[in-house]
Amino acid sequence: MKTGPFNPNLLSESVFAVPPLARDADYQIDADENEKIIRFLEAGGVRSLLYGGNAVLYHTSLADFDDLLGMISDSAGPDTTVVPSFGPSFGIASDQINILQEFDFGTAMLLPSRDIVDSAGIATGIRKLSEQYGKPIVVYLKHDRWLSPDDLKSLDDDGVISWIKYAVVRENPAEDDYLREVLDVFPAERIVSGIGEQPAIIHLRDFGITGFTSGCVCVAPRKSMDMLGSIQGGDMEMAESIRQYFLPLENLRDGIHPIRVLHEAVALAGVANTGPIQPMLSNVCDETKSKIQEALRTMKVIH
Numbered sequence: 001m002k003t004g005p006f007n008p009n010l011l012s013e014s015v016f017a018v019p020p021l022a023r024d025a026d027y028q029i030d031a032d033e034n035e036k037i038i039r040f041l042e043a044g045g046v047r048s049l050l051y052g053g054n055a056v057l058y059h060t061s062l063a064d065f066d067d068l069l070g071m072i073s074d075s076a077g078p079d080t081t082v083v084p085s086f087g088p089s090f091g092i093a094s095d096q097i098n099i100l101q102e103f104d105f106g107t108a109m110l111l112p113s114r115d116i117v118d119s120a121g122i123a124t125g126i127r128k129l130s131e132q133y134g135k136p137i138v139v140y141l142k143h144d145r146w147l148s149p150d151d152l153k154s155l156d157d158d159g160v161i162s163w164i165k166y167a168v169v170r171e172n173p174a175e176d177d178y179l180r181e182v183l184d185v186f187p188a189e190r191i192v193s194g195i196g197e198q199p200a201i202i203h204l205r206d207f208g209i210t211g212f213t214s215g216c217v218c219v220a221p222r223k224s225m226d227m228l229g230s231i232q233g234g235d236m237e238m239a240e241s242i243r244q245y246f247l248p249l250e251n252l253r254d255g256i257h258p259i260r261v262l263h264e265a266v267a268l269a270g271v272a273n274t275g276p277i278q279p280m281l282s283n284v285c286d287e288t289k290s291k292i293q294e295a296l297r298t299m300k301v302i303h
């Protein structure tokens with residue numbers, strides 16, 4: 001794993017893969033299977049990994065968190081940057097920072113929670129957690145107006161934000177007043193589009209933000225990396241064709257459940273045996289597995 005302070009220049013160099021987390025039959029983190037996912041992504045050119053929502057870290061225990069950090073530190077290649085996520089509750093986040101401090105990650109992302117929070121309180125939480133960690137942290141904007149632009153600006157002025165994952169889902173991503181307000185107070189070079197390939201062209205080309213995160217990259221890393229390169233090189237026709245390439249799987253994720261479908265898709269694509277998913281989620285049924293296989297066939301990931 002690449003260690004040392006997080007360099008924001010990395011945000012535009014690789015798609016940020018957001019992998020599922022493989023577990024064995026006893027629900028223990030399966031180092032061998034997770035390493036297969038990491039090797040597959042690295043073979044496809046990916047150099048940035050974000051363990052968060054798709055790994056269901058919202059529900060992880062402290063013991064699992066420790067195992068996870070050990071596993072990803074040991075498994076990621078020397079040129080691969082890894083960002084683990086912590087939280088979402090303040091108390092758990094604070095306990096997890098004590099564990100994070102035993103490892104050499106450049107930064108970590110606070111998972112967002114919509115319940116029992118307000119913007120000023122979230123800002124206090126981010127400031128305190130960053131101070132405790134001793135490093136700027138990643139802010140995940142998943143809900144509209146979760147953190148006010150004023151609070152964001154004051155946090156950034158205090159140097160506690162490493163970068164922002166912007167993932168507020170819009171029917172039309174081109175119409176996004178909150179993203180415009182965020183861009184008024186925070187540099188586009190440190191904002192990453194956080195909803196996969198589908199809004200990436202609009203977010204990068206029209207809003208000028210940097211790079212994107214993706215779950216689907218875990219079944220077709222080269223394609224997703226080519227999409228990032230096409231957008232950066234101005235070949236929007238190619239970028240659009242790759243966006244459409246991912247639609248069969250992304251539509252299933254949107255219609256059923258993005259995390260559950262991705263967890264199974266990585267297994268059905270033959271990348272790794274992802275095993276049982278972390279409770280409070282459940283594995284998909286056989287009918288959904290058939291639909292995922294069909295989508296993967298359409299994408300020529302499997303035959």
Ligand SMILES: N[C@@H](CC=O)C(=O)O
Binds near residue numbers: 195215
């Ligand atoms: N939620 C998106 C990007 C990751 O955060 C996905 O899973 O594709």
